[in-house]
Amino acid sequence: MNSSSVRIFALGLSSLVAALSACTPTPTPAPSAAPNPGTAASTAPAATAAPATAAHAAPAATETWELPGSLGPLTTRAELEARFGKTNVRDDRLPGAEGEGAVPVLTVFPDDAKQRLQLVLDPEQPNNQDAPIQELRITDPDSRWHDVNGLHPGMTLAELVKRNGAPISFYGLDWDYGGSVQDWHGGKLANAVGDKLFHRVTLAARTRTTATALPTGDTVFRSDDPRWPAIGNALVVSELGISWPHEGE
Template structure:
């Protein structure tokens, strides 16, 4: 499967990066204002990544679970084994994608829900060109280097951001994706092509019929139609999206 196809269909994570409409961000994106399905720019068709361990010095093992941390777009499977241990890096032929698609990729720490992560590549056949790393375990130890972690309530996200944020309604393929940080503290930084992404879901203590935004529209964290959403929604997925050669 080509990298272009991967970028277009792996939208459940790629859309997180592409639909953040921050003018300061230098990485190329092509998301429509309200339709993240059009996102196409997290993984270009070319990459110079290599899995050859002899092409670079060995990487030191990591013990802190921060994204992106030591991860970079030119890493391959061998480098992941150096970072996390060979026993903790498993190739998976069926990583989940949007709309029922599956991709070849890597699972990190598959036997440990607190450290489990999914790794997607721009070249999913050769597993080259690190593209997206996704974490969605409720008790995950992984966190983003900007302070975001699993389980943060929407109200806390808005507080950390310093401004209201926008996100897509729940209950569809791209539901809950934060689409716009409105230039707040969590917005993409000028000169940093790596995207830090968050996706919202119902809080563990929220009733199943809670009144929260749903559907493919965009909503704001200060939407007065949903006065309880700050406590009812929480971070249910974190990811980082890396640029390809054409985005650097």
């Protein structure tokens, strides 16, 4: 894999671009009889739920927790607020890598680790609340969000290798791009040329793991390196990013 797979949000997000998804509405049949009040209440869409439950709203049933779902680079803030609740969408900023400026982010459910989702915006449009979304980012090990392959934060390197069906190469820890996966070695999780989505995975040490027992520094390591026999369970997914690299091409 070439160096484009190092694209992490912190690098000014200059290498992350976007694409979009669509859905087809289903025609509504003409009513044939007066509705049963009890049935209507049980089949009403989530959007009609009482306001008191808005703070804990879940994605639409048709999307479950799989990303990107209906989210795309041109999803607006108004659409996010309508779906998740206005009070559950917050403006944030994340520090850039290697001294670069902060990156604008919209955080959905900022106070709920299981539902928290960060939408990284185009850093060249910092004053535009509808700036294109460049990446969807999840970092919480308890998150319900996942990608189409079932990847999510908290998974061990050993689990990644098993799902990939091939070794995985990654940068050593303890620097700005530490732990970012560089090569899937042709496995099932590889980002193929022409894919509509780009999946970025970053590894980190499992809590309470001794740092000296793990590979560090600006060097690429393999998951099957015999010098590091314990890294399969000592390293876990700390970040999962999903972007749209072919939008506009």
